[in-house]
Amino acid sequence: MRAYTNATMITGEGTMLTKGTLLVENDKIVAVGEQVEIPSDAELIDVTGKFITPGIIDVHTHLGVHEEGVGPAGADFNETSDPVTPFVRALDGINPVEKGFEDARRSGVTTVQIMPGSANVIGGEMVVLKTVGTIVDEMVIRNPSGMKAALGENPKRVYGSKGKAPVTRMGVAALFRQEFIKAQNYLNAIEKDKHHARDLGLEQLAKVLKKEIPLRVHAHRADDIVTIIRLKQEFGFDLTIEHCTEGHQISDFLAKQNIRVSVGPTMSTRSKVELADKGWHTVKELMEKGISVSVTTDHPVVGIEYLLTSLANAVKHGVPEEEAWKMVTSNAAKHLGVEDRVGSLEKGKDADFVIWTGHPFAVETKVESTFINGEMVYHG
Structure with missing residues (x-):
């Protein structure tokens, strides 16, 4: 299980989270939010300053x-x-x-x-x-x-x-x-x-x-x-x-x-x-x-x-x-x-998501990593 923490998250349903956590296990999203309980055995990935969006x-x-x-x-x-x-x-x-x-x-x-x-x-x-x-x-x-x-x-x-x-x-x-x-x-x-x-x-x-x-x-x-x-x-x-x-x-x-x-x-x-x-x-x-x-x-x-x-x-x-x-x-x-x-970052959906180096619309921002079914399929 992996926990991506301290992200600015665009959920895909019209909301944005600050210091959000995305919890992923295998190929599915387990939890999304600003107050997510992280299991003690989860791998922690701090993405402070970065954005996470749905694929x-x-x-x-x-x-x-x-x-x-x-x-x-x-x-x-x-x-x-x-x-x-x-x-x-x-x-x-x-x-x-x-x-x-x-x-x-x-x-x-x-x-x-x-x-x-x-x-x-x-x-x-x-x-x-x-x-x-x-x-x-x-x-x-x-x-x-x-x-x-x-x-x-x-x-x-x-x-x-x-x-x-x-x-x-x-x-x-x-x-x-x-x-x-x-x-x-x-x-x-x-x-x-x-x-x-x-x-x-x-x-x-x-x-x-x-x-x-x-x-x-x-x-x-x-x-x-x-x-x-x-x-x-x-x-x-x-x-x-x-x-x-x-x-x-x-x-x-x-x-x-x-x-x-x-x-x-x-x-x-x-x-x-x-x-x-x-x-x-x-x-x-x-x-x-x-x-x-x-x-x-x-x-x-x-x-x-x-x-x-x-x-x-x-x-x-x-x-x-x-x-x-x-x-x-x-x-x-x-x-x-x-x-x-x-289509959105929600519990139970496929773990398809993108980590961006900054705001996705900023000219200098790049895709840092793309994940499909929980697997990293691109890393810049």
């Missing part, structure tokens, strides 16, 4: 399926043979020793969601992992953690350039509806006949219709966001909105939907028309309307090592610090459906 979480990445510095050989994130590929799984394309995982650990990122890219109207299943390991199956926290879909320019550009559907936003929505109607019919058929022929893609979409997993939809523009909410109402699935770049334009409407959103990669350039109104005002506006927001890098669009920098930028633009931390800890864990294990 931080990026809810939307392509780590391991879009390998850095590799080129086409490492591009396993878009199955562009067809605009509708619900049958693929990100799990099958992840290289767990890809350089980005090391960058994550060095930056205090301990949990990530990895998903297919946004070329396809329906792109396949995603997975939530810890950022350490050599066998991807042993890194999993939740699999599958959602089904990827995408509206807007990406499917139009990828398939329109090939002379295939979709070439318009109407076509994107039509393909989406068509596939979900097939999935509804498939569910009805197997309910009547348990020996009905299997279909992998429809099986995986059926999980969405049965609300076993959410649909996580790439949508930048306000009209695309409204379209996916319209489709949610038609088919009754659970939904998160990914990117939500123009969400601030319809924040009152979004606030009525009870939908979690991820915002980012706000540090990227305005590389396409959908990003014309990109900015930190989106995070602030959505947060102020009571919407549960997470911040993402969309790695490798922005390197995962800049997740904390993204958070600091949100604070500079008016997001209260305690609310900002939730966006990469407790809010992020709830976005992914893994809040029972990660």
